[in-house]
Amino acid sequence: MHPQPPSRSFNQVCIDPSALHENFSKMQQRVGRDIRIMAMVKADAYGHGMIRSAVCFAGAGCDCFGVAEIEEGLELRQAGIQGQIFVLLGFQPSQEQLFFEYDLTPVVFTYQALELLSQAAVMNGKEMAFHLKIDCGMGRLGIMPSELEEFLARLKEFPKLSLAGIMSHFPMADDAQSTHTLAMYQQYKKVCMQSSQQPPALCHIANSGAALYFPKTSCDMVRLGISLYGYYPDGAKGAQLARDEKLVPAMSFTTQVVQIKSVPAATGISYGHTFVTEKETKIAVLPVGYADGFLRSLSNKAQVLIKGMRARIIGRICMNLCMADISEIPGVETGDPVVILGSQGAETITADEIAEWMGTISYEVLCLFGNNNDRNYN
Incomplete structure (x- = not known):
């Protein structure tokens, strides 16, 4: 009988949970206790392990998580993760029911998504709150600011849906000297005012770079990724710009x-x-x-x-x-x-x-x- 081979590879990645906890706490202090943090745990938490990282962040007080695809949201729920889970990349037809079954929050940027979610909401007899993605300068996902008025008008065509948040994304916030970031923020604020309602929608645009270098852009919530894992979005020089925030690589x-x-x-x-x-x-x-x-x-x-x-x-x-x-x-x-x-x-x-x-x-x-x-x- 041959002996069992060792289960460990020569190559080992080690994650320090205390570093994850410390980074979250430091960033919460940085943005202020009244600002909510969405911990980005997509891509298996930037290689750190989605479930274990989410548990660490939850232990530090996090109640909001961001994932790319709906399957990641299901994994978090099945692992017992509480709090709000945002699915940022949309979803495929036939997946809309999963938002209700697993209490996930959809990010919407197409009318097709509205139609599918509305149909599922009517079928389930439940209201579905979603967040709308606006493209204020990233050139990526989101409706254009010029399309917002029509979108809000057409939203009435889709029963049992409610607009709970307006979000966008900075493309240059990792550059502390960028004038584009503040200009884009002003455009985003106009969009948020245009969509004003009662109760007002939650506004969030800031990523790690904005939270560290443009603190006035934090709005109601910040979406943090790289900073929670111990790194600055603009590399080593970011530590000097961030001053008192000594992040710990995990x-x-x-x-x-x-x-x-x-x-x-x-x-x-x-x-x-x-x-x-x-x-x-x-x-x-x-x-x-x-x-x-x-x-x-x-x-x-x-x-x-x-x-x-x-x-x-x-x-x-x-x-x-x-x-x-x-x-x-x-x-x-x-x-x-x-x-x-x-x-x-x-x-x-x-x-x-x-x-x-x-x-x-x-x-x-x-x-x-x-x-x-x-x-x-x-």
């Missing part, structure tokens, strides 16, 4: 050394020999690659932490393997832990730094690592 990503070897000068490393050693070089082979979210674009750019020191990735990153130069790091052994994201000793590699190597943003790094590897919570 994710770390580690692997381990599976082989150590020394190769002579003029040795080509990995596919295509994009790196050739100039001298005898000591190499650590690591069991992580682009299938694990450590993308090929990081080849010959990224660094990892071994023995508390930085080691450069050399050669092309493979599907499940990559190589690090450990020539200047003494005492490395097979099985030693390797930090891809996080801290070891006095050194730290952040998602912002990795994003800079990749030419992207921290959001993508967190989603790649968190959604492609085993996750555990310490």
Whole structure:
């Protein structure tokens, strides 16, 4: 009888629940206790695990969650998550009944959605409150401000529906110097005034960038994503702009050394020999690659932490393997832990730094690592 293989992968993403709790509390203090926070837990909470993250935020006082698709809302309810759950990307025909069965709040931006929700509301004998998405400058989902008057007039054609909120989204709030954000906010305020009713609709447009850098745009509620996971929307410089809000990164990503070897000068490393050693070089082979979210674009750019020191990735990153130069790091052994994201000793590699190597943003790094590897919570 063969022994059971170990259940853990070489590669482990670790999430710190206390960091999630702390970030929510700090952001609530930032925006004020009278401003509601919608915790964005879409995309499996930016790779941090939707259910566990929602539980952490709820423990910190959160009573409102945002997801992309209706299936995510069902998962939250089935896991026992209370509070209001917004479905931001709309829904497919035949899914409208699920909003009633699972007490979910739809975000609407088409007449088809109104018709389907109204029919379901009549069938269920229940009123359905929805939030309307306005496109005030994102060029993405939402009706145009010029279409609002007609929309409000036609809303009367759809029984048992009530407009509970008006929402939009800033495209440039991650830039603290942006004049576009405040100009767009003024347009949004006009839209909210145009839709005034009794009771007034809930207004929300601010994301993490707006909450941190444009606090006067918070309205009734803010929709926070990246800040709750410990990062600033504009990268490392955001910490200086945010001043007193020291967010705590909640994710770390580690692997381990599976082989150590020394190769002579003029040795080509990995596919295509994009790196050739100039001298005898000591190499650590690591069991992580682009299938694990450590993308090929990081080849010959990224660094990892071994023995508390930085080691450069050399050669092309493979599907499940990559190589690090450990020539200047003494005492490395097979099985030693390797930090891809996080801290070891006095050194730290952040998602912002990795994003800079990749030419992207921290959001993508967190989603790649968190959604492609085993996750555990310490």
